[in-house]
Amino acid sequence: MRIRRIKACLNGGRPFPATPADLAAEAAAAVRAGAEAVHVHPRDPDGRESLAAADIGAALTAIRAVCPGVPAGVSTGIWMTGGDPRRRIALIREWSVLPDFASVNVREPGFADLVRLLAAAGVAVEAGVWASAEATALAGLPVRRALIEVLDTPAAEAVTAADAILAALDAAGHDGERLLHGEEAACWPLITHAGRLGLPTRIGLEDTTVLPDGTPAPGNEALVEHALRIWTYAAR
Template identity: 30%
Template sequence: MSLEDPVVITCAISGALANREQCPAIPYTPEEYAAEARRIVDEGGVHIHIHARTSAGVPSYEAADFTAIHDAIRAEVGDAAILNFSTGTVGVSVERRVAYLQACPPEVAALNMGSMNYAKYSARRKDFVFETVFPNPFGEIIALLKAMRELGIKPEHECFDLGHVGSLVPLLDMGLLEAPLHADFVLGVTGGVPATARNLAAMADNLPEGVDAHWGVIGISRVQWTLLAAALSLGGSVRVGLEDNLYLPDGTMARSNGELVGRARQMTLDAGRRPATVQEARALLGLRERAGAAA
């Protein structure tokens, strides 16, 4: 990519971990998701990543909850945003994840590209706040990929470490992936790749050679903003949102996803680049144009 390429601004609208005790702006109900989607689109976001919740805020992997959120967002913003369902979870079967993709196929679905230690460390406590193993074996990756191909869903390859980028190569060789690839590099999770601009560049450099690919960055917590700056200078796209980070660059808690997207849009312009339209985003990700999609 070059600096002239437009920037796809993605927003992870909710996530599955943070709750309203940590940030009052996190949406729970379909109507609240729709209101946040409107703020995202109005500020320049064109790609919305969705973890479903019940109306009480409990993370959900039920088709009915994904469908209700999807339909509420579409009713609010029409085709002005690409909708993306997460398939990342611990302890939820592939079959259950495929079920909600089948019930309400999104344009894109996030696919974690490898297993890893996944933890949060407290330097003050000198201990882990939590730690687990995040299993994403090749068998599950392949099963999800095959389901996505059957449903016409574009996979978003979430890579938490350099080896996860390398895992794209055998899947390409097996004929399971089609160009353009769509990869997002997740930096800042304890157990994954450390959050530095050099590591981000290394991940982009390790995308499969000779294959058209679009990439973006997902920075965890407040390091998000420095990683966004790095991605913009390297020619990548960016993701913000209340799943990954609750704070603006000055340390103020965000009052909505729209505030985070607005800051990402301003950073994009300040870097001498421009936000992609939704049509441009669909082209970069290799998606079919939806009838009546807005600019």
């Protein structure tokens, strides 16, 4: 399940895509454009981000029907349970349709317990590292991939921020897989930087709604096409 170049992050907190059918359609388009895996935030029938078994299962089943063999992952953001780590664990224990991977943010309460639970169930864990000081939290845990996530950062500072987290992971002795990406203004500079470093990255409506020239992106397919082109050029 190693990602070599691009993972598509289809929705995040955006209002679209939300339904299982829309997620499946966007996933299929992203994969056609070159995405090697997809990451989604499933919704309940009212459109709220959800960790409920029925909502996770519906989204994953729809995506797998149109993208057979493509790894599909989900968020475990604690905001979906109002900040309650015990409620989050309880909901995830109820999952009957399991994702191939799940992202868990290091800074959220209950991080280590959730990593162990998911790994024991056979779900690969991506640890979201947002700051250098968080790098040591991965030690001794069954984390498949570290996500170097540069958030709320101006474009001009994105590379410096990413390199600081990468250096901290080195210093902490983390030698597992790494994926580098940014959100909003930091998104496109870090697609280029990831290519230069030979690290996989991600792109999708979760991270940005605009193309490199600032024009609105028509969907995840166009974002993946542009990102893959930029990453490949930078990797030469």
